[in-house]
Amino acid sequence: MSAVAPIDLPVDQKTKTQLGRGARAVERSTLRKSKARLTSKGATIAAIVIAILWTTPTLGLLITSFRPPELINTSGWWSIFTNPGFTLGNYDAVLNGSATTVSLGQSFINSIAITLPAALFPLVIASLAAYAFAWIPFKGRNILFIGVFALQVVPIQMALVPLLSLFARGLSIGDFEIFAGLGAGGNSYGQVWIAHTIFALPLAIFLLHNFISEIPQELIEAARVDGAGHGQTFFRIVLPLAMPAIASFAIFQFLWVWNDLLVALVFADGAVGPITKVLREITGNRGQDWYLLTSGAFIAMIVPLIVFFALQRFFVRGLLAGSTKG
Amino acid sequence: MSGFLKWLAGLNPFAQIPLVIGAFILVAGILIFFIEIAPRSGRRYTIIRALVCVLAPVTVFLVLGSIPLAAVVAAVLGGVFFLLDYRSREGAGYLFQLIGFLSPAVLLLTIGLLYPTVATFFKAFMNARGSRFVGLENFVFVFGQEANRVAIINTIIWVLVVPAFSTIVGLAYAVFVDKARGEKVLKALVFMPMAISFVGASIIWKFVYDANSVDQPQIGLLNGIITFFSGQPVDFINAAPWNNLFLMVILIWVQTGFAMVVLSAAIKGVPAEQMEAAQLDGTNAWERFVNVTVPGIRSSLIVVLTTISIASLKVFDIVQTMTGGANGTNVLANAVYAQKLEEGRASAFAVILFLLVLPIIIYNVRQMRLQKEIR
CATH class of the missing domain: 1.10.3720.10 (MetI-like)
Incomplete structure (x- = not known):
């Protein structure tokens, strides 16, 4: 847990029950696929865009770690398909x-x-x-x-x-x-x-x-x-x-x-x-x-x-x- | 203890783990055993209690490598404690149990947090070696230098920007994915940065921000995009003052997941009847969000904002890894570390950081007291 400072703040009784109910709902929904989707298409697309934005930096790091050093320095990781190359040497090094x-x-x-x-x-x-x-x-x-x-x-x-x-x-x-x-x-x-x-x-x-x-x-x-x-x-x-x-x-x-x-x-x-x-x-x-x-x-x-x-x-x-x- | 640690340090790390854990469990087990038999009546148990009262502090002091005189004083105090315990109003053994449960935590907190925090306050008014009282000299140094003022201002900007952005994005995302298909996967993707260390996150983003000179191919994603649209590459990390903002992006990237998870649970906890009633009244999704959801999750929002504020005030790893505080990106927590050889100045920085956190402490202690009264 890098980020969340290790603290735990007091919450009042109402919030507590609310979060509890929410958490149970989360666990329920994994068991039973919700039938009616209440969200609009637009919201889902926005969510997917955010998810991609959030994941891309990590993906770039992961891909780069498997590319040979000379390729890393001459081409962006997103051009992996035009400049293919794979090595485990970086890890060894x-x-x-x-x-x-x-x-x-x-x-x-x-x-x-x-x-x-x-x-x-x-x-x-x-x-x-x-x-x-x-x-x-x-x-x-x-x-x-x-x-x-x-x-x-x-x-x-x-x-x-x-x-x-x-x-x-x-x-x-x-x-x-x-x-x-x-x-x-x-x-x-x-x-x-x-x-x-x-x-x-x-x-x-x-x-x-x-x-x-x-x-x-x-x-x-x-x-x-x-x-x-x-x-x-x-x-x-x-x-x-x-x-x-x-x-x-x-x-x-x-x-x-x-x-x-x-x-x-x-x-x-x-x-x-x-x-x-x-x-x-x-x-x-x-x-x-x-x-x-x-x-x-x-x-x-x-x-x-x-x-x-x-x-x-x-x-x-x-x-x-x-x-x-x- | 120092002997034990020295001996341990000579071993293979994988041998050290079970040994030190075993030793710790053994001590904890002995403690719980004596707590269990403490309240039993009878001469035998009284004698055991007396022996433990006197011998336990002596052992602790000897193990810590103190001089014998301190151990003797501890023994006497242990004896006094035994008498107090023996004549306790709640019955003999009551105090013994209480101290048994509490003393490890209270002693460690006193030695490791309380005493150092108080000491830091005093050191802030002492010279670098802590030997001479210098009044406000350290604070004059802190506020007198442009670079240090920048560190204070940056810290304040961090605490204004990061909680707001992470909470807004986290809340929006929680609403967007609520009951959407693949909710669990979508959530995990945004939540994942929380498991990554700040150092790791910094490297990830350093790579995104990487800038090469114009004639070379860009390998940083952002500059790759900029040059693709035939713009000039930007040195995101070093160009003040905007570089601060790009460092904050890293913390926002990490904290959004936290905000999202808590707020998502809160949103799911808003009673469905309220939403349905609002729907029957002919409100649209935005009105329902503003008038039903947000008021319903108000206190969760405050908890999230407070938690992220504290994290932003204490931000250290990101600045340390990305710039080391250079190019106008210094913050208080990094200044404390950078000045660690100048104890007085480091302490002055720490005290200022503490003063910034203080309102949050007071607010939460008051919250807690209110709850205790309600219960």
Whole structure:
């Protein structure tokens, strides 16, 4: 999810039911082909024009990535039929090339190693917190929750510089060192994992809380009566029931981390740079080498696109967060 | 911890993933186990609780590599917490459970977001190394230089242009494809850019905008079209001030899908009876759209506009990849990054960015409070 900033705004009850109804209608219409088409021909044509406009740039990139470099530079990709040519060499060149500090192939592996843990950690930590916000009454609960919510809108730029120095130098009050710094060295994913986990928490807590707080109270109470403590209620009742929300957040976070550039530039130095960072480097150094840029960009896109198309339903549900149940 | 991370860093990345996930799950499992047994009564459980209260903070501090004195202080505080918990009005173990659930998130947020945000406010008034108070010097630098003012103005233009365009196109598209044949495919096509990273999207569009000199064949689509109609090729990315607009197109391209999906669901949620009633009154499609659909989806429109506004305020990747902020395209989020070695100045930029986001935060917090009261 490159684009939508990871936030989830509060919607009122009316909008919620409306979006819920709409989302159900979307899912129904996939089952039953709507009989009467209510739209006019003109609208459909306009829609198709927009769809073509929106898709053409990506198509151009995809076609170009398979053309030999000398053809790329002498003819437009739209003339593919008059200047035919096909090669996989661009992919080979960019994956094993030495134009950057880390090869794109290595950075692809880095992206996987960064993304999987960074998607799981906030999920677990946030679902614990969301449970407490939803089902353990305590003083100051609302204030604290609103604070968490407000944090998801605060630009992470505010936190970057101090967090970096915290990782590097630790924390001291006066001369009294409380925490010595991460000291994990330049080749560790530790910094990026922790940074992504922290930045994802506000959204994750808010999104999961919306869902977890709507689990029927009777279910929770029945578990209590059967002798389950909060630990078991959480693990055996709430977690399984919250799976749809957890799945949509996991997809969000996966796409967000995979596509992120800012956190990577600040916290993933040298050998652990993910694919977005290496791509930016190629854009900077070899900005006119389109055979590298197009194939590299496509390699970076392929994983999120697969995730996106395979799990589109959950993704859309997550966007309409909290508004659709189950 | 630093030892563990160092050891981990030496391994193959594919070995690191299961190891670190396993370690994390183990810790989370232990936490949930102790939360579960916390409220049980009996001497045995009280002793377990006391031990955990004292030993858990000590372990955390030792794992983080703190000096022993800090760990001792933590142990004492843990003991005090045990007593508080033991005499809690809701029964022994109540506080223990609460803290068990909340502390990981609250600690991380405090260390990683709250403390840094507050620190940034202070750093904005300090010199580059953060050692001397310099008053408003950093802000004088920000507002005093033409290039920096351009960055602020650009950010404001971004937040005015991008949400409006993406929402309008997204809404139009949602209406056009509503109940059309092949709705699902048509939607997926426009929605797809959302899965692509800003870096990827930037490369896609950089290629569309690519310009060669007049005597060479154009390989960028737009210049290909222009020269086909025997026009002069345009250097879209570098020719100020319009280059800003061409960068915004990228964000609009990405965000329209988001607007479309949310608004499409909202439109489908408008009760069919209202539409039919309006139809019976003899209204045409446009009147129905303006008088029934738009009022019906008003709050969804606001949510979409707000979300995209925040994304536009924070736009960084696109500018960084396309121009690096050169040629009058700088924005605040990029300025923060570009000045990261000058901590004071970077913080000043960040504070200005925060001030621009602040109204949106206040508005949404108020929205949320209203809802809590209604419930």
